[in-house]
Amino acid sequence: MDPLEDFILENREELDRIEPIQKEALWNKISKELPEESKLNIVHQKPSPWQISIGRNWLMLAAGIALAIGVGLFWIASDRQVNVSDTQLAQFSTELAEEQARYIALVKAKEDELGIDELDREIFQEVFQELETWEEIYREYLIDLPTYQAKEEVVHTLSKYYERKIRILERLSREMEKYYQQEKRKNEKRI
């Protein structure tokens, strides 16, 4: 790296503040091209559990209520500091419990491999921020779960959460490798 490259990298963010932008005018153009706000939100569009025919869906309804109570109690007990991985979604079925256990093991293995508890969160702030955002989204899913009619939807939501979490952890691994290589280069330079 020559001094010019170093200077550019040191001031990288400033380089994105040089050109004037007509932000509002540009947004107006963009928003005109976007489709209208969706009124078909999958979760909220579904009939409430009370509208579901009890004769046909009593089992799912009962499971939904049990889950809502379980999640609610767990949430209250932990003063809303829910660790999503530990949430007992298994109440839905043994199949779901096995699926969840498999994912939890995968996530745990990945977290152990990365030594996540000892990492400096400041350095990898962006990835940790995303992990937190994803946990928040998942907590919203949990609130909506009792309104899900089919077990497949629960499984799908669960898989989606863990798969995304594993991908984020894999990215953290790449970021860590990149960071340690950069540090190594810096040290070599100093020597």
Next chain:
Amino acid sequence: MQACLRKDRQAQKQLYEQYVRAMYHLAIRMVPDASTAEDIVQESFIKVFQYLQHYKGDATLGAWIKRITINTCLSHLRKNDRLVFKGDSYEHMPVEEAPIRPSQRSQLPKIHAAIKELPNGSRTVLTLHLLEGYQHKEIAEILGITVSTSKTQYRRGRLLLQKLLKEKYKM
């Protein structure tokens, strides 16, 4: 992000506010014309909102959005036959001179202006490698060139940038 997926206009605007500067500056460095860069940002944001449901978390959301912008820029450059990688051989390589040593932030607008004046090929590679952090292997895949061409174009861009900053911008 959830709200954006529901096409909540307020949430979409928040996402826009968060990334518009970075996207616009990326676009204007790759396609150095303000009006075209605006069109590219507009087109890119429409794609972002359209495909947000397919974002899998393999990269940060910012990196994913930037990649969409890069692809839109490249498609524009290719459509206009402006993505040419000239002067690949070392005979055409500018001479290495004493490096300039910028030290003040007030010099950044000059650097930005000089980057915009580089030839399309080396400017694209320099932008992707130095400013966006892509490795030469990734750049080669994105641009459909060899890793060696990417490295040569980068070196050429870096030397031309030094030359421009010294001669035209008196740094």
